[in-house]
Amino acid sequence: MIVRLVTRYRRTVVLTGAILFSFLLMTMEVRREEHLVPFLKRLLLESVTPFLKATTYLKQTTRDIWENYVDLRSVRPENRHLQEEIEALRSRLRVLEETGRENQRLRGLLGLREREPVTVVPAAVVAKDATNWFHTLLIDQGARHGIGRHMAVIAPGGLVGQVVDVSPSSARVQLITDPISSVGVLLQGSRVTGLLVGGQSGRLRIKYIPLRAEIPLGEGVITSGLGGVYPKGIVIGKVVAVEGRSGALFQEATVEPGVNYSQLEEVLVVTGQDRRSLRSEGRAE
């Protein structure tokens, strides 16, 4: 009887089943269920990660071969240019070394403790987000390499985001441009704090800036350390526009990031800073 009914209404049964199954998965994920959803995600991800890693390896090898060929053609003038740059950097390094020594002396005088050394794990970006709704990346290092959730991810240009999902051999990084990302930030010159949020358009905005604060264009934006995920002092970008609507309680600023998120190939995952020290720094602000 039941078999006959299912056969007769096969279309409806399959459609209802698929919809209910999807809804059930979403509900479990939103309620942070810790067994079936992470297991299913890991299973799906691990089944395709080798292909993604192989594609990235192939892409990088091809690019390296091409770049080596191009580099060889322009090596002599570049060498001369680099020699000049090394000289300039050496003299700058001498000044910085002196400043560092002075900083150490003054810290000692004021009784401030040294900052915890930050340890990082380098990782290659193997895949970008498969939808237009979220801004995330997949990296080739996972739990096996010491990566965990809520670890900050940086690149040479500044802050990239945080780890939100980890499987044994890969991890998902939520970019700071993601619509549901928010980062506590500090404006370098004016020392004003705010909340940096992403958006569907990928634009970065700082919310909750006090109305009385004067923010010059081009002012640097760094992480404030508040919240305990991102270490304090990581560069994010610079302010390119400030808006204060009449009647609003706060101003908003638009930020141009220092990292080109669409061309990221390698990142560093911050694995080793003592989180308690980060939180105490956050409170001290």
Place this chain on the structure above:
Amino acid sequence: MIAFVGGLLAVVVLQTTVTPLVELGRVRPDLFLLLLYVASFRMSPPQACLAGCLLGLYQDALSGAPLGLNAFSLSLVGYLLVVAREELEEARVLPQLVLLLLAGLGSGLMSFGVLAFFGMGRGFGESLLWTMVPGAVYTTVIGGLLLCGTRLGRVVEVKL
């Protein structure tokens, strides 16, 4: 079945590594939807529904989306695509492209609605302007190029 699994693997790799290179204003074509659209030509409604569910699960696992978001929208879109196609002439290109555009828009609207339902909603105007419409149009353009390419290939084959 083998062709579908091969297509799924190809789409997984292309969507996450190649489409970011051709994105326009942060918008990329949805190759998962395109594969479902092509595969649904030879499927019954329940088959297309299950195929959509599987494709959606992979798309969710490869994005920041909660698992089930795209599985929900693509299973419904897969089912509706086959049902709607029963009413269409397969030989005519324009209605097929309109169907693909509607599928893209429908999938975007469903994702928007489900995200809002689960408390992850975004502004409707911003989503429509930056994600739903450009995504559906881009996917339709790629679909149109594929469809025209296939037709052209067939014509050349017949003439030879």
